[in-house]
Amino acid sequence: MRLPIRSLLCSWRLGNSSTADTGRRQLSGPAMRLVQFCRRSEEGAVRVGVELDAGQGVVDLRDFDSSLPNTMREFLETGERGMEQAHRALSSGKSVVSLSEVRLLPPVTAPEKVVCVGMNYRDHCLEQNAPIPKEPIIFSKFPSAITGPYDDITLPEESKEVDWEVELAFIIGRKGKHIKEEEALSFVAGFTVANDVSARDWQMRRNGKQWLLGKTFDSFCPLGPALVTTAALKDPHNLGIRCRVNGDTVQDSNTNQMIFRTEKLVAWVSQFVTLCPGDVFLTGTPPGVGVFRKPPVFLKKGDVVECEIDEIGVIRNTVI
Structure with missing residues (x-):
């Protein structure tokens, strides 16, 4: 059974010419809330995930696709492919980890700058x-x-x-x-x-x-x-x-x-x-x-x- 996910997270917004979106016209991609986390049973093992609606848990991207990296910095380096896979994982309703099992980390650790x-x-x-x-x-x-x-x-x-x-x-x-x-x-x-x-x-x-x-x-x-x-x-x-x-x-x-x-x-x-x-x-x-x-x-x-x-x-x- 697929978990209910807010339409915002499932949608793709393309840049437009509205005032609020000035400078965004070349940007397209999925609307998501990406997180870094570790499972409480595996402290120290960093994972990248996507948050579901409040209280519904986190999609573990590495569990969904073992080719995806463990850290946000490495995930961002995969570019469009990583974002597309994250969107697929979010839409699938699979690889969901309960919030009670998760400790949220900073969205990015060890950035260059x-x-x-x-x-x-x-x-x-x-x-x-x-x-x-x-x-x-x-x-x-x-x-x-x-x-x-x-x-x-x-x-x-x-x-x-x-x-x-x-x-x-x-x-x-x-x-x-x-x-x-x-x-x-x-x-x-x-x-x-x-x-x-x-x-x-x-x-x-x-x-x-x-x-x-x-x-x-x-x-x-x-x-x-x-x-x-x-x-x-x-x-x-x-x-x-x-x-x-x-x-x-x-x-x-x-x-x-x-x-x-x-x-x-x-x-x-x-x-x-x-x-x-x-x-x-x-x-x-x-x-x-x-x-x-x-x-x-x-x-x-x-x-x-x-x-x-x-x-x-x-x-x-x-x-x-």
Whole structure:
């Protein structure tokens, strides 16, 4: 018996000329929610899957087709063939693993690059009384900072000012250099939720005020819960985005506040480096971060941080 699957996931959306789909015209593909997971009985054995409707489980792609790889990065490297097989697996109703047997991992682990964008929300610039950037401000995290959608955030002994930043992230689906803006979305596999956890003392006062060290402690990049393919989103630049700490909403905005959108960021960064499947981009945060509150508020042991983006999902991380 085939499991019921939302029509969105079974459909194929071709790019069109609507305003919301500008820049998406060369992109076609299945609307899906791709995940990395391990079975609780096989901790450490990474698999790629497709989420069914809430509570219905995950389709194990390697179980459906043994020729498919185990990790998301390798899966994305298979290109169109992998996506087509994932769509067939989703439509088949086979190889379904119960959610009770699954632990979700970050959608991507060990990417070649984690590219981050600073000061990329108009309302966040206003919060700081800072000028609107004329070019993207780029920094990075090390891939070792990535952790799962429900894993813990570890407070480092070296910092007393650890802060939250909910962000829309996207993941590169195919290799490219000097990519044109009008073609950029065809290089994006999909979108996910990120928390750009930041040690403000190291970001703003230490290490010559370079941002890297303050951004890249272990566990400072929770990511997930799924890679939502671009075709599954009506418009990634018009989504509600929010963060809650212990149930209290601390950030509440919309991705339409982004100064430099996905297409611009892909084109801009690809001038300097070759983008590869699995590369992760964090696109900036809206207002409401702890450091600019009066008085400033920072994370402490026992806090629960939830980052949520409409149509994509929620990640929930406990501070330890």
